[in-house]
Amino acid sequence: MNPTLVAVALSLVSAVAYASAAVAQERLAARSAGSGTLRLLAQGAWWWSVTLNASAALLHVAALKYGTLTLVQPLGALTLVAAVPLGARVAGRRVSAVEWRGTALTLAGLAALLVTASGTAPDEVLSLPQALAVAGTTAAVIGMLARGARPGLRHATAAGFASGVASALTQTVTVAATDRSDSPLSAQVVVVALFVAVFAAAGLLLAQTAYQGGLGAPLAVVTLANPLAAAAIGLSLLGERLQGGAAGLLLALAGASVAAWGVVTLSRSTPEPAATADPHLGGLADDDHPVAAVLALEPNGAAYEPSFVPRQTDSGHLTSR
Template sequence: MSATVLAVVLSLFSAVAYAAAAVAQERLAARSAGSGVLRLLGSAAWWVSVALNASGAVLHVVALNYGPLTVVQPLGALTLIAAVPMGAWLAGKRVSAVEWRGTSFTLAGLAALLVTASGPAPDDALSVTEALTVAGSASVLICLLARPGTRPGLRHAGASGIASGVGSALTQTVTVAATDSSGSVFSAQVVGVALLVAVFASGGVLLSQTAYRGGLGAPLAVVTLSNPLAASVIGLSLLGERLQGGAAGVLLAVAGALLASWGVVLLSRTPSGDRTVLSSEPETRVPRPSRPGHLTPL
């Protein structure tokens, strides 16, 4: 088996693991609607979803060791197309035509964005000052999107994607700094940024858990889209990366962003009766009060 084929296989398993984690989180969110996120820490199902997320992350990192970024990164978008039918199957429902179109448009747009932004693996790292600046700016944006009183939904999903994207970019810094022969693995840069990675990765999982209370398709699409966008902004602005293809690449990136945004809109407009929502709780019917002069049957 060639290295590239192995990278593709590992990426597929990574996407399935991420999809299973998203479905597990959404199902848990449906069961515990109204409960605080922190109370989920005592649930075995929550830790199963955390283990699935961790497995997907490990498989993704290993895949990058065998294949180029331009092959591995776009395959991560398969998480969306795997999770939507998986969630529908567990809920005993069929994926609607609108959900299929929304998923397809989101994936196509995301693929265009990843093609223009992908390139050789970066060999630059954020300084401690840059890492703190990125973490602070991202924290402000995340707090605005997920501020108290905000209904769980696409804004929490966007905050989750940003947190995960920042965590990915900071992970790259830890990897480059740790493998630099001129530095120490336990330097202040490596240890400090590694702590930030843990904070943002955990925050991304908790925010996605909240976002999935309103369903799976649209929030997962927003997470899948905002994650690489956040990482790309950091790479383009601080790590010296550039869009591929010059002016044509910029146009392709803009077209991809518009197409992916339209896909998210379609997913968010899916009728509530067709939307994939996993809930194992039986429907509770409240008896109507009887009108005066009428007897309520026993």
């Protein structure tokens, strides 16, 4: 079977699962406002959304086994696309013209990227020295971007960068662990897996910080920075190549630009979370904007824990978000 088709199919199902879980979490948060996290944990619907999140993450990991980083990571934007009709159906409303336009642009751009990013299943992995260099560089970049406590686009960029690197390292773990020529628990696999956990968690926390200053622009920046960081590693260290030579490169750039336009359009259709977020549940209570529910996830599947992250309120107390 064509590995590219397998990777695309897995990424598509993963995106639908992520979007379904996000919409479910948003709806549950709206219905359970003020009930607190502990009561939420006792509800079967919440655990069903957690199961969807975990399943989506596993599907994303499987896609990285069959597809290159330049193919799989941009497809993470499909989560935003899938959230639009799912959220509209649950809320009993029609998809807006802006959402249709953003969806069409994103799909058109991703289609162009698919033509140029298709190829054989990945077989190269980062060596341990390369993984250490990537981790060190990533930590330094994140440290520079995340300086200062005030949330902003720098935190969003750092979040996308961390998540993209986590996915790139996940591919190394997946390919190396399934390569029968070596032990699945080699030092390389164990060390890189630890880096995955660190950067995935960092991406989640940085994204939560960025979203405190507003949703639209940070969501777009996270969604776009993620595949850029992963593709940089794939093209520079893993021998990935775009198909079609110079023409393929131009098509890829055009597709990326159109997809980015679509992501920004979808992000602008979401509300600001400050007015509707419940401090105990971390969800948004506005049923008219399903894409906002994707905040329950870290974009592109790099981290998939529910968004109940401790945050400090203006009064200095810790609440769950």
